[in-house]
Structure formats: structure tokens, C-alpha cells
Amino acid sequence: MREQAARERLLRADTEAVILLKSIQAELGSLADAQRDVATDDEHDPEGSTLAWERSQADALRREAEQRRAWIADALRALDEGRYGRCASCGRAIADGRLEARPWTTLCVECAAKPGMGGHH
Ligand SMILES: [Zn+2]
Structure with missing residues (x-):
């Protein structure tokens, strides 16, 4: 019973991580577009560095979400093996x-x- 609850919790957390990853990827995509526009206008535009910073933030979030999914996969395996x-x-x-x-x-x-x-x- 307790394991079933844990499994549901893990699957829910995984779904949340997938949704988060999708929104981050969409954001990274639009940031890349914006950066391309800025680069065409003027390479030294200060907006370019703001975009680069935003990209690195989104990138860090993406790595975190991917890491979390890996942990969730490990936890589900642990559940199956009875060591959760x-x-x-x-x-x-x-x-x-x-x-x-x-x-x-x-x-x-x-x-x-x-x-x-x-x-x-
Ligand atoms: Zn300990």
C-alpha cells in the first residue's frame, strides 16, 4: 500500500519534470531566436548578454530537471527491487x-x- 503511494508520487513527479522540461526547451528555443535577432542587429548589443544569462539560467534548470528524472528512474527501480x-x-x-x-x-x-x-x- 505504501509502495503503491510511493510509485504514484514518483510517476507524478516524473510527469511534472517532463512538463517542466518542455517549457524550458520552449524557452530555450525562443531565447535562441531572440539571440539570433540581436546578433543580426548588433553583436555588441547589451541585450545579447542578458539573453545569454537567461539562456544559462534556463540551461541550469533543464539540467536540474533531467537530473531529477534520472533520480526518479532510479527510485522506481529501487521500488521494484524492494530497496526503496x-x-x-x-x-x-x-x-x-x-x-x-x-x-x-x-x-x-x-x-x-x-x-x-x-x-x-
Ligand atoms: Zn543515512
């Missing part, structure tokens, strides 16, 4: 509240807080 909800570092059960907020997490709160364990988890 266990900390990958210390092996203890991850608190329900944490799994609700970040269903793709592989670390318990204590381990996630340790330096060098990757703050994203």
Missing part, C-alpha cells in the same frame, strides 16, 4: 515526510546533511 525508502549511505529507513517531499531521494536527512553527499538529494 532505505538510505543508500547508512541503510536506515528514510522518514516518510522526507519521501513525501522528495520521493526520489536516496539519502536520509542525516546523511544528506553530511558534506560531500550531494546537497541535491
Whole structure:
């Protein structure tokens, strides 16, 4: 029962990530168009650097969403293999509240807080 809820949560999170990725890709596409227009007008237009900054922001968001999808895929595999909800570092059960907020997490709160364990988890 609990696993079913976790699976639904992960699938929902994955759908959200896909929707997010689509909107980011659309934004990157329109930014690329805008940048092309700016470049044609004047290479040294300050607007060009704003666009470059916006692109790098959107790019970072895209990487984050892609990373999240990879984590979600890992978590779904862990569910199938019956090791979901266990900390990958210390092996203890991850608190329900944490799994609700970040269903793709592989670390318990204590381990996630340790330096060098990757703050994203
Ligand atoms: Zn742990």
C-alpha cells in the first residue's frame, strides 16, 4: 500500500519534470531566436548578454530537471527491487515526510546533511 503511494508520487513527479522540461526547451528555443535577432542587429548589443544569462539560467534548470528524472528512474527501480525508502549511505529507513517531499531521494536527512553527499538529494 505504501509502495503503491510511493510509485504514484514518483510517476507524478516524473510527469511534472517532463512538463517542466518542455517549457524550458520552449524557452530555450525562443531565447535562441531572440539571440539570433540581436546578433543580426548588433553583436555588441547589451541585450545579447542578458539573453545569454537567461539562456544559462534556463540551461541550469533543464539540467536540474533531467537530473531529477534520472533520480526518479532510479527510485522506481529501487521500488521494484524492494530497496526503496532505505538510505543508500547508512541503510536506515528514510522518514516518510522526507519521501513525501522528495520521493526520489536516496539519502536520509542525516546523511544528506553530511558534506560531500550531494546537497541535491
Ligand atoms: Zn543515512
